Amino acid sequence: MNALSEIKYRFGQVLKEMVEDASDLLEMIRPAQDSKFGDYQANCAMPMKNLVGKSPRQIADEIISKLQIDDLCQSVEVAGPGFINLTLDDNWLKAKLTDSLQDPRLGIKPVQTPGTYVVDFSSPNVAKPMHVGHIRSTLIGDALSRTLRFVGHEVVTDNHLGDWGTQFGMIIYGYKHFVDKEAYANNSVEELGRLYKLVRQIMDYHTAVAKLPALHEQLTQQQNLLLELEANQPTGDKAIDKKLKKDIGRLKSKITEQEEQIAELESKIETIDRNQDQHARALKHKNIGTDVLNETAKLHSDDTENLALWNEFLPFCREDIKQIYDQLNIEFDYELGESFYHSRLAGVVDSLNEKGLSRESEGAICVFMDNYETPMIIRKKDGAFLYATTDLATIQYRVEKWQPTAILYVVDHRQHQHFEKLFDAARLWGHDDVEMTHVSFGTVLGDDGRPFKTRSGDTVGLQGLLDEAVQRAAQLSGELNSAMNEETLTEISKVVGIGGLKYADLSQNRSSDYKFSYEKMLALKGNTSTYLQYSYARVQGILRKGDVDIETLRSQPVAFRFEKEIERKLAVNLIRFGETLDEVLVDYKPNLLTTYLFDLAQTFSVFFENCPVLKSEDDHLKRSRLQLCDLTARTIEVGLSLLGIDVVEKM
RNA sequence: GCCCCGAUAGCUCAGCUGGAUAGAGCAACUGACUUCUAAUCAGUAGGUCGCAGGUUCGAAUCCUGCUCGGGGUGCCA
Structure with a gap:
C-alpha cells in the first residue's frame, strides 16, 4: 500500500463516522502543493462545513483528534481555513525505502483485483506508409498497456489493422x-x-x-x-x-x-x-x-484472383509496418485486422435486426438511438458494411474470447461521436458489463494550427522522423563523447533519439491537440527523456567509480539517513512512484508519469549537486546515499520502461 | 443550424476534476566545469489564466452569455 492510499484509508476510518459517503472527501487528500505544507494535504474539512454544521477548523480538529496515524505521520496540523497538513514520519519513510530497495518491483504491490484489459491501439492502414498521425495512438497505447501490465492486470494488446480497405x-x-x-x-x-x-x-x-x-x-x-x-x-x-x-x-x-x-x-x-x-x-x-x-x-x-493477391501481399505489408514497430520496440499480442471480422459482419446485422435494434431506412440498415439525431449505419444501401459494423463485430469477438473488464480504444478525438454511438449500441446489444473507453487524443497539427502537412501537402513519414531523431542524437553524442567507440555511440543514439521522440509525445496531455515541430520532438535537453536517461547514467557513473557491489547494496541495506533536506525530499519523491501509477490509470494519462519522473530527476540533480556521495563524511552516510542513488536510477529505469523508453549505462 | 473540444509567460505546454503566492521546458539575460558525467546546476526577467457576469470561505478549474480557433454532424475510416 502506498502512502497516499494508506492515508486515505486512515481518514476513511474517521470520516465514515461523520458523513454518509466519504469517497469524494477522500479524493481531496493529495500530495502537498508546497513542501512547506508537509508531504500531503487533506482539503476535506472545508466542504464538510455544510454537512456537519461546524466551522472547518473545528471539523479539522475533530478529524485529527480521532485520526490514528502516528506510525505514518510525524506531524498533522491544521492550517489556514481548515487544511490538514501531513508530514510523513521519517522512520516510516525509511522503512518503506528499505522495502523498495530489496524489491525488484520497487515495493509496488500488484493490484488486489486484477482485470483483463483489451487495448486497441496503433491500427494503421497497412500498405500505406505510416506517418506522424499514427504516432500518438501507437505510443500512448503501448505506454498504457505496459503500465496496466506492470500494476498487475491481464493485458491483451490488439492492433486492429486496416487490412481490408481500398x-x-x-x-x-x-x-x-x-x-x-x-x-x-x-x-x-x-x-x-x-x-x-x-x-x-x-x-x-x-x-x-x-x-x-x-x-x-x-x-x-x-x-x-x-x-x-x-x-x-x-x-x-x-x-x-x-x-x-x-x-x-x-x-x-x-x-x-x-x-x-x-x-x-x-x-x-x-x-x-x-x-x-x-x-x-x-x-x-x-x-x-x-x-x-x-x-x-x-x-x-471473394474473387479468387484478388483474394489470392491479397493473401500474397498481406505478409509483405505486415513486414513493412513491423520494421517500424521493431525500431520502436513495440509488440502486439494480436493483430486482428478488419479482414478478420469480414465473415462475421452479416451476422452482426442479423442479430441487431432480430433484437429489433436496427431497421431499414432510406435503403440502409440503421441503429437509431435516443440521444442521437443521426443513426448509426451498419449496412449501406448497396449492401456493403461499414466500420461501425466491423467495430461491433470486434466487440462481440473480444467479449467472447477474453471476457475483458475493459476495452480501451486509443484513437484520435475526431472519432469521439462514433465511439459514443458504438458503445451505446454495443450496450443495447447486450455487452453492458464491460467498460468501453475511448482513450482519445488530439490531432497532430502544423505550425498554422491546422492538421499537419508538409509544404508539398504530404504528411511526414514516420520512418523519416525516426531516422532524423536517431541522427540528431548521434551528432550530439559524438560531440560530447569523442572518446567513445562507434558501437556504443550507435546504441546510445538509438536509445536517446527514439526515447526523445516517444517522450515528447507522451509528456503531453493526450487530450490536447499536438503541434508538430521537429525541434520539440527531437529536443535533447530540458524536459526530455534525455534528461531522465542522463540522471540514470550519472548514477551508474557513481556506482562504477565507487566500485559498488550492487547486490550487496540491495540485500544488506543500512538504515537510511537524511543528513540534508534534499535527501528527505528525494526519499519522499521515490515513494510516490506507486501512487503516480495509480493516477496514470485513473484517466489513462501517461503524461502524469513523465511529470513525476521529470520531477524525480530534477530532485536528484539537486541532490547530486549538494550531496557528494562517494565523498560523504562517513561510510554509513555514503551507503545511505548510494541506496538513494540506486533507488532513483531504478525508479527512472522502470518508469521509463513503462513508457517504452530504454536507458543506457553511459552517455 | 446543431453537437463536441480548446483559448494559461515571447514560443510549446503542465496545472492532479474547487484549494494556500498560477508552474515547467524552450528562447533571453547573469553566474558555476582541476570536483561522483555541464545532455547539468544556481539565479534574473517574463501573466488581465480569451472577454463579461454568476455560484462561495476560496474559481485557471463549476454555471450562463459572448469572441476567436479546431473538429464532428445519414451511407469514408
Missing part, C-alpha cells in the same frame, strides 16, 4: 498494370510501396482534373458573394451588423481554404504533367478511380 484495390490494380516483376521478386515490400504511391498519384491526378473546374467556379461565386456582402452598409441594427461581419469573416476563411485546396490540386496535376511518361500513363488509365473500386469490390466478394 488501398488493397489500389495495389491490386497497380500490380496488375504496373508491376516490375524483377523488383517485386527482389524486394516485394518496396515494390508494393512504389505501386501504392504510383496508383495514388494517378488517382489524385484524375480527381484533381475532374474537380478543379468546379472548384474554380465555386471560388468565383464565393468571391462575388464576398463583394456583395462587403458592399452592404451598416444598418445600425447591432444584431444584423454583427451577423454580417461574422458571415464575411467566415466567407473569407472559406475562400482561403478553397484557394489552398486549389493550389494543392494544381500541384498534384503539375507533378504528373511535368513528366512525359507519367503523363502518358495517367492518360492511359483514365478510369483508374472506378477500376480501383471494382478491384476492391471484387476482393470483398
Whole structure:
C-alpha cells in the first residue's frame, strides 16, 4: 500500500463516522502543493462545513483528534481555513525505502483485483506508409498497456489493422498494370510501396482534373458573394451588423481554404504533367478511380484472383509496418485486422435486426438511438458494411474470447461521436458489463494550427522522423563523447533519439491537440527523456567509480539517513512512484508519469549537486546515499520502461 | 443550424476534476566545469489564466452569455 492510499484509508476510518459517503472527501487528500505544507494535504474539512454544521477548523480538529496515524505521520496540523497538513514520519519513510530497495518491483504491490484489459491501439492502414498521425495512438497505447501490465492486470494488446480497405484495390490494380516483376521478386515490400504511391498519384491526378473546374467556379461565386456582402452598409441594427461581419469573416476563411485546396490540386496535376511518361500513363488509365473500386469490390466478394493477391501481399505489408514497430520496440499480442471480422459482419446485422435494434431506412440498415439525431449505419444501401459494423463485430469477438473488464480504444478525438454511438449500441446489444473507453487524443497539427502537412501537402513519414531523431542524437553524442567507440555511440543514439521522440509525445496531455515541430520532438535537453536517461547514467557513473557491489547494496541495506533536506525530499519523491501509477490509470494519462519522473530527476540533480556521495563524511552516510542513488536510477529505469523508453549505462 | 473540444509567460505546454503566492521546458539575460558525467546546476526577467457576469470561505478549474480557433454532424475510416 502506498502512502497516499494508506492515508486515505486512515481518514476513511474517521470520516465514515461523520458523513454518509466519504469517497469524494477522500479524493481531496493529495500530495502537498508546497513542501512547506508537509508531504500531503487533506482539503476535506472545508466542504464538510455544510454537512456537519461546524466551522472547518473545528471539523479539522475533530478529524485529527480521532485520526490514528502516528506510525505514518510525524506531524498533522491544521492550517489556514481548515487544511490538514501531513508530514510523513521519517522512520516510516525509511522503512518503506528499505522495502523498495530489496524489491525488484520497487515495493509496488500488484493490484488486489486484477482485470483483463483489451487495448486497441496503433491500427494503421497497412500498405500505406505510416506517418506522424499514427504516432500518438501507437505510443500512448503501448505506454498504457505496459503500465496496466506492470500494476498487475491481464493485458491483451490488439492492433486492429486496416487490412481490408481500398488501398488493397489500389495495389491490386497497380500490380496488375504496373508491376516490375524483377523488383517485386527482389524486394516485394518496396515494390508494393512504389505501386501504392504510383496508383495514388494517378488517382489524385484524375480527381484533381475532374474537380478543379468546379472548384474554380465555386471560388468565383464565393468571391462575388464576398463583394456583395462587403458592399452592404451598416444598418445600425447591432444584431444584423454583427451577423454580417461574422458571415464575411467566415466567407473569407472559406475562400482561403478553397484557394489552398486549389493550389494543392494544381500541384498534384503539375507533378504528373511535368513528366512525359507519367503523363502518358495517367492518360492511359483514365478510369483508374472506378477500376480501383471494382478491384476492391471484387476482393470483398471473394474473387479468387484478388483474394489470392491479397493473401500474397498481406505478409509483405505486415513486414513493412513491423520494421517500424521493431525500431520502436513495440509488440502486439494480436493483430486482428478488419479482414478478420469480414465473415462475421452479416451476422452482426442479423442479430441487431432480430433484437429489433436496427431497421431499414432510406435503403440502409440503421441503429437509431435516443440521444442521437443521426443513426448509426451498419449496412449501406448497396449492401456493403461499414466500420461501425466491423467495430461491433470486434466487440462481440473480444467479449467472447477474453471476457475483458475493459476495452480501451486509443484513437484520435475526431472519432469521439462514433465511439459514443458504438458503445451505446454495443450496450443495447447486450455487452453492458464491460467498460468501453475511448482513450482519445488530439490531432497532430502544423505550425498554422491546422492538421499537419508538409509544404508539398504530404504528411511526414514516420520512418523519416525516426531516422532524423536517431541522427540528431548521434551528432550530439559524438560531440560530447569523442572518446567513445562507434558501437556504443550507435546504441546510445538509438536509445536517446527514439526515447526523445516517444517522450515528447507522451509528456503531453493526450487530450490536447499536438503541434508538430521537429525541434520539440527531437529536443535533447530540458524536459526530455534525455534528461531522465542522463540522471540514470550519472548514477551508474557513481556506482562504477565507487566500485559498488550492487547486490550487496540491495540485500544488506543500512538504515537510511537524511543528513540534508534534499535527501528527505528525494526519499519522499521515490515513494510516490506507486501512487503516480495509480493516477496514470485513473484517466489513462501517461503524461502524469513523465511529470513525476521529470520531477524525480530534477530532485536528484539537486541532490547530486549538494550531496557528494562517494565523498560523504562517513561510510554509513555514503551507503545511505548510494541506496538513494540506486533507488532513483531504478525508479527512472522502470518508469521509463513503462513508457517504452530504454536507458543506457553511459552517455 | 446543431453537437463536441480548446483559448494559461515571447514560443510549446503542465496545472492532479474547487484549494494556500498560477508552474515547467524552450528562447533571453547573469553566474558555476582541476570536483561522483555541464545532455547539468544556481539565479534574473517574463501573466488581465480569451472577454463579461454568476455560484462561495476560496474559481485557471463549476454555471450562463459572448469572441476567436479546431473538429464532428445519414451511407469514408
